[in-house]
Amino acid sequence: MVLTAQRRLFKEFQQLSRDPPPGIVAGPISDDDLFKWECLVEGPSDTPYENGVFPAILSFPTDYPLGPPVLKFDPPLLHPNIYADGTVCISILHPPGEDPNQYERPEERWSPVQSVEKILLSVISMLAEPNPESGANIDACKLWRDDRIEYNKQIRDHVTKSLGL
Amino acid sequence: MSDTEGSNTGSEFDVSDFEYDDSDGEYYQGDNENFEAIQSYSKSLKESGCKQWRLAEFIQENFVDRVDKLHIPSSKASKEELLILLHHCNWDEERLINLYYDGADELKENAGLLRSPIPGFQVRDDFECSICCNLEPSTKVFSLSCHHEFCLSCYYNYVKEELPKGKLIRCMIPDCNLSIPHALVHQICKLNNNSESVAMDNLVDNELLYYSANLYVIRHHDTFRWCPAIDCQNLVQMDLTARLAELDLDAIDPFDKNYRGSDSEVKIVTCSDGHEFCFSCKFENHLPCSCSIVRAWDRKVTDDSETYSWLEVNTKGCPECGTNIEKNGGCNHMKCFKCAYEFCWICLGTWEEHKGFYNCNRYVAPLPQEEKEMKKKRRYLDRYMHFYSRFMEHQSSMAWDLKTLKSIKKTTEEYMHEKATDSTKTISYNEIDYLQESFKLLVRGRKTLKWTYVFAYYLTKSNFRSIFEQNQDFLNALVEQLSELFEKIQTSQDNMKLVVQLRTDLVNVSKSVTNRRLKLIEAAREFLQRGLITFDEGF
Numbered sequence: 001m002v003l004t005a006q007r008r009l010f011k012e013f014q015q016l017s018r019d020p021p022p023g024i025v026a027g028p029i030s031d032d033d034l035f036k037w038e039c040l041v042e043g044p045s046d047t048p049y050e051n052g053v054f055p056a057i058l059s060f061p062t063d064y065p066l067g068p069p070v071l072k073f074d075p076p077l078l079h080p081n082i083y084a085d086g087t088v089c090i091s092i093l094h095p096p097g098e099d100p101n102q103y104e105r106p107e108e109r110w111s112p113v114q115s116v117e118k119i120l121l122s123v124i125s126m127l128a129e130p131n132p133e134s135g136a137n138i139d140a141c142k143l144w145r146d147d148r149i150e151y152n153k154q155i156r157d158h159v160t161k162s163l164g165l
Numbered sequence: 166m167s168d169t170e171g172s173n174t175g176s177e178f179d180v181s182d183f184e185y186d187d188s189d190g191e192y193y194q195g196d197n198e199n200f201e202a203i204q205s206y207s208k209s210l211k212e213s214g215c216k217q218w219r220l221a222e223f224i225q226e227n228f229v230d231r232v233d234k235l236h237i238p239s240s241k242a243s244k245e246e247l248l249i250l251l252h253h254c255n256w257d258e259e260r261l262i263n264l265y266y267d268g269a270d271e272l273k274e275n276a277g278l279l280r281s282p283i284p285g286f287q288v289r290d291d292f293e294c295s296i297c298c299n300l301e302p303s304t305k306v307f308s309l310s311c312h313h314e315f316c317l318s319c320y321y322n323y324v325k326e327e328l329p330k331g332k333l334i335r336c337m338i339p340d341c342n343l344s345i346p347h348a349l350v351h352q353i354c355k356l357n358n359n360s361e362s363v364a365m366d367n368l369v370d371n372e373l374l375y376y377s378a379n380l381y382v383i384r385h386h387d388t389f390r391w392c393p394a395i396d397c398q399n400l401v402q403m404d405l406t407a408r409l410a411e412l413d414l415d416a417i418d419p420f421d422k423n424y425r426g427s428d429s430e431v432k433i434v435t436c437s438d439g440h441e442f443c444f445s446c447k448f449e450n451h452l453p454c455s456c457s458i459v460r461a462w463d464r465k466v467t468d469d470s471e472t473y474s475w476l477e478v479n480t481k482g483c484p485e486c487g488t489n490i491e492k493n494g495g496c497n498h499m500k501c502f503k504c505a506y507e508f509c510w511i512c513l514g515t516w517e518e519h520k521g522f523y524n525c526n527r528y529v530a531p532l533p534q535e536e537k538e539m540k541k542k543r544r545y546l547d548r549y550m551h552f553y554s555r556f557m558e559h560q561s562s563m564a565w566d567l568k569t570l571k572s573i574k575k576t577t578e579e580y581m582h583e584k585a586t587d588s589t590k591t592i593s594y595n596e597i598d599y600l601q602e603s604f605k606l607l608v609r610g611r612k613t614l615k616w617t618y619v620f621a622y623y624l625t626k627s628n629f630r631s632i633f634e635q636n637q638d639f640l641n642a643l644v645e646q647l648s649e650l651f652e653k654i655q656t657s658q659d660n661m662k663l664v665v666q667l668r669t670d671l672v673n674v675s676k677s678v679t680n681r682r683l684k685l686i687e688a689a690r691e692f693l694q695r696g697l698i699t700f701d702e703g704f
Binding site for chain 1: 295296297298299319322323337338339
């Protein structure tokens, strides 16, 4: 089981470094542990996240690719679909077995044919288009819906600070 | 014990119908000649409008045969495709036909009908599965006509996850809608477990159809029940019209004083293997209790409320930290284990004040309300313990009975085995096959007896309660007598001799147990219907 996961993760890492998609850098933190990856996600242009580079940690389960990894922004990012602790909540990271809310279609959820690349691309589109229907951070949802100007400002401040400007 | 000639035909209600004249030592009435008569009696009593299914029969008749009968003019769909279409429409032919004529192509698309030919299983050289990244010189690969290929073990893992949902299983690629035909699902499971020969045509054992049956039963839970017995895969179907008559059962409160009867109509059904259970609450046969009494009892037993009552009656809380303390010695000088607070057991005051003189000896009358509460609680607890212990006693006796039977069974089997070579052994199967049947009746008797204690626990005091208790005593005596006979066989030196010798006794007593049991249930039902007894939930 662990061997399968390691083999698969190694393949995915090879694939990602050979042919990296735009706006994404990802790879294992150390050579000893393939189950913890560090990722850098670029904020999509024409959004308040523009120009930002957001670090996140991907943690893979030992039964990967049967189970999905967990993606956590560190430091946390203000976004309706990101929990206050930084954990990302989107359908591709949810196993197909359980759907407590009954609104995600099975083909959108995690399956072994998905990949790290698809997850990170989904995250970029999530940054561009928040889904307040299934919010993870209620305060962010409220702010996004009721006071977009303040929402944009807070994110731009976060970006500026993170770049050390 | 012999049969009596008296038979009970009185239709007019009469207390004496349910009482027994014990003067001549006869416990039961009725002249049933054999087990079959008893069984058909209990059947007609309990199961009108029921159909028993074995799982394979169910799948055959409801899924496979339906496909055979299905005829869609001008469609050239194969049997396999029809099975997929019907499964897609939740085994509803009418819906299938409507959808088909609304748009055959759309239906086929949604059902993920295969475009032939299917590559199916192939052995490929140097194939790297994109899920497990395994690269072997030779790999078993599966794909549908979409050619999305994955290695067999990854496909099996996926199928295993999907099966319990009971729906059609699609290609692993999320956007690819193609359905895997039922027979191929079965092959994936079998091939992965390295069975070489796979029968294609036997749909009755099909894993996907099994889970689909499960889903079907859940969707039709008003008419279908799985047998709750362990490892039993039988189904019972209730005739809808019979069900309609008793639809409002749950709306009625049996603890309502004005309530009359219909709750006493507990629907006990039997599966093809003879396991009895209640159709409404899926519990074992709990007659004479109604489902609501069973629920109340179950809540009481599981929520542990009586533990708290026991604590309240038998312990005192430490005045400092509240820990429950039980007094187990004579000295009234208590020291809490937990917080080391020292106090007087009698007045619960701090021990400091007791060092020189006992000021708690002065009588301060307890509030009458408090004292009454305490006594009431103690009485309730005693009452509960009385019934609970008997209930549990019979439960564990049942397990012991089972052990006895198993040991007897083993002996008889050994005997039969040796009989082939030993001409001195002459007992035939006919002479011992009553054992199983007698034992079944013993278990049923015990089960009913067990539940009579729950019934009695909630029963308010009346003359009819005394009659009920008397019936209970009779049943109890007979059940014990029967149990003893079984034990006698088990413990004797020559079991086989006794098996034959005691046959008449065992058959007779087990018949009496059943008669008594049915009489008791019938009496309880009639009392309830006539409103002669009432229940009190307050105990």
